[in-house]
Amino acid sequence: MNTMPPKRMVKLAFKNLGQYKLRAGLTMLGIVFGVCSVVAMLSVGEGANREIQEKIQRMGSQNILIKSVKVPKDESTSGGRQSMLASYGLTYEDARQFSQFVPNLVASTPMKILRYDVQYKARKLQTDVVATVPWFLRVQHYRMVRGRFLAGSDMEFGSPVCVIGSRLARILFAGCDPIGRTLNIDRDAYTVVGIVGDIAQGELPVEGELWLGGENQNVYIPLRTYLNKRGDLFAQWSQGGGVFEKIELHEVILSIDKQENVERAVDAVRRILRKNHKQEDYSIVVPLELIRQARETRRLFNVVLGSIAAISLIVGGIGIMNIMLATVSERTREIGIRRALGATRRDIVLQFLMETLILSLSGGTVGLAIGAVIPLMITATTNVKTVLTFPSFAVAFGVSVTVSVIFGIYPARRAALMDPIEALRHE
Amino acid sequence: MTVPIVELRNAVKEYASGALRVTALRGIDLRIDPGEYAVVMGASGSGKSTLLNLLGCLDHLSAGDYLLGGENISRFSDDQLSDIRSRRIGFIFQSYNLIPQLNVLENIEVPLFYQGVSEKAAAERAVVLAERMGLADRLRHKPMELSGGQQQRVAIARSLVCDPILMLADEPTGNLDSRTGHEILELIDELHAEGKTIVMVTHDDAIAHRAQRVVRFLDGEIVSNDWNGAEKP
Numbered sequence: 001m002n003t004m005p006p007k008r009m010v011k012l013a014f015k016n017l018g019q020y021k022l023r024a025g026l027t028m029l030g031i032v033f034g035v036c037s038v039v040a041m042l043s044v045g046e047g048a049n050r051e052i053q054e055k056i057q058r059m060g061s062q063n064i065l066i067k068s069v070k071v072p073k074d075e076s077t078s079g080g081r082q083s084m085l086a087s088y089g090l091t092y093e094d095a096r097q098f099s100q101f102v103p104n105l106v107a108s109t110p111m112k113i114l115r116y117d118v119q120y121k122a123r124k125l126q127t128d129v130v131a132t133v134p135w136f137l138r139v140q141h142y143r144m145v146r147g148r149f150l151a152g153s154d155m156e157f158g159s160p161v162c163v164i165g166s167r168l169a170r171i172l173f174a175g176c177d178p179i180g181r182t183l184n185i186d187r188d189a190y191t192v193v194g195i196v197g198d199i200a201q202g203e204l205p206v207e208g209e210l211w212l213g214g215e216n217q218n219v220y221i222p223l224r225t226y227l228n229k230r231g232d233l234f235a236q237w238s239q240g241g242g243v244f245e246k247i248e249l250h251e252v253i254l255s256i257d258k259q260e261n262v263e264r265a266v267d268a269v270r271r272i273l274r275k276n277h278k279q280e281d282y283s284i285v286v287p288l289e290l291i292r293q294a295r296e297t298r299r300l301f302n303v304v305l306g307s308i309a310a311i312s313l314i315v316g317g318i319g320i321m322n323i324m325l326a327t328v329s330e331r332t333r334e335i336g337i338r339r340a341l342g343a344t345r346r347d348i349v350l351q352f353l354m355e356t357l358i359l360s361l362s363g364g365t366v367g368l369a370i371g372a373v374i375p376l377m378i379t380a381t382t383n384v385k386t387v388l389t390f391p392s393f394a395v396a397f398g399v400s401v402t403v404s405v406i407f408g409i410y411p412a413r414r415a416a417l418m419d420p421i422e423a424l425r426h427e
Numbered sequence: 428m429t430v431p432i433v434e435l436r437n438a439v440k441e442y443a444s445g446a447l448r449v450t451a452l453r454g455i456d457l458r459i460d461p462g463e464y465a466v467v468m469g470a471s472g473s474g475k476s477t478l479l480n481l482l483g484c485l486d487h488l489s490a491g492d493y494l495l496g497g498e499n500i501s502r503f504s505d506d507q508l509s510d511i512r513s514r515r516i517g518f519i520f521q522s523y524n525l526i527p528q529l530n531v532l533e534n535i536e537v538p539l540f541y542q543g544v545s546e547k548a549a550a551e552r553a554v555v556l557a558e559r560m561g562l563a564d565r566l567r568h569k570p571m572e573l574s575g576g577q578q579q580r581v582a583i584a585r586s587l588v589c590d591p592i593l594m595l596a597d598e599p600t601g602n603l604d605s606r607t608g609h610e611i612l613e614l615i616d617e618l619h620a621e622g623k624t625i626v627m628v629t630h631d632d633a634i635a636h637r638a639q640r641v642v643r644f645l646d647g648e649i650v651s652n653d654w655n656g657a658e659k660p
Contacts, residue, residue, distance in 0.1 A: 008540065340483065340524075342509055347509075
């Protein structure tokens, strides 16, 4: 049994579609919109997803973050009596026990995070002051822009030095080099020894290249220096008057050697904190868990997107089926003629399927092109991050072609199963 | 003894039309030899169209046998019949039945298309036939741009393109004025003279006179089978 060579079938299909240019164009539009909405949606979804992933990654997947949390006053440790002193949060004792009992611990990074006015000459800015240890930089994956970070000797001697975020450097020291200059934190003088940027994401930019990640406006000082100068009491002035807070540590980051060991370490941390604290004046953040959650959310997101995409593509597919049915019924006589002249049922099926395939392939291609442009426009106009990925292209294109072919089979079969005698009589 | 082109043995065709069973052919025997030119006549509903469809392998017999060129094709599958149609049968229709979006050459090539003949060979053959039909200057025209007579010439060229052993014509002049119709009939005479075996359905007695043989149908049966002065083989 002979059949048409594929090349001629394609030619024939184009010729046939050429008869109904407007109709073919409109049918294609269904697929165009289907595919382009899928591509655009996936790219927005992927963009949002990457942003979350990056934020979480910044915290470090091998880290455990333990933060002090203020509890409502009437439950505070200072008893039922109204007190000016609020004492809560992580203690040095907690930190000591972490170092001693948490398994697979590589580093424990204690931090005090306080809000102070930071001043250089006439410029003043309220910002977070982080009193911490030298290995903070490594644990947080921050990157030095200039100078050095806090050193072991700074801790030992309680030196009045500080490292400032690159954004703060721009704001306070606009125009001049901050290194070696002295700024005031509240009333205390600190000498700037370095400028730190933001997280090093993926590949580090080459030295001297424009660094855009540096939206960091914190000040980092040696923990020892701060304790020497201020101790653990912190006064906060609000409209009603002053409140004294006593917090030994605001945050501790525990770095674990491997991701697999994070879970065990978290259990140990929970046990220690439960034993040491009467109330939950702390919170434990496990980036690894957040990553897992984010993956789960992403999966859900993909299912939702997938459903919407499927619906829009099915609508396109139904459009194709509709048009092909109309075309088949209009071309009944042609089908009869072809059958009388020797076309097998298979030839007829292939002829109509080929037309459907050409419609969906060209619609799919145009859809991909538009779908690739839309995310660029979204990013340019709304600051929403979008990411175009090859799989989203492949999925959109593949699904649209598959759907079209599936919806094209019914009209094509209907054409093929016609009785040639009836078809020839058709007017 | 020569092998007949067409041999029907006790051919029966029944249709189920709703609850009704209609018998279109009531067990006919018919033999057409190579080179014969037979005209089939009869009132509408007499079974002549059914006969033509059966001879053209567009339909199956309900009972009996159909031998085409000595080959019993009564039990052939749909695909096999398609193949027979494309290789051995040439159709000429009353309403030409050209495909509107194809030009003259492409229309002539259609049967070759389904035989998998190469594009070049098909085009060469189509050009020869088109020229023979006097359509040399119309090769790229669409059917809509041609007169009725020209369209029928295209159809005849198409029916000849795969050198069929049997040509079937269904009222080929029915839609034409008498002068054009006459030209078409002369063309068919010419083909007959070349040795083609032709079966033509018509109402027109004048046309019937041109043929060697007239087969008359009434109510699904052959009522007369005359050789117009010619010797019965």
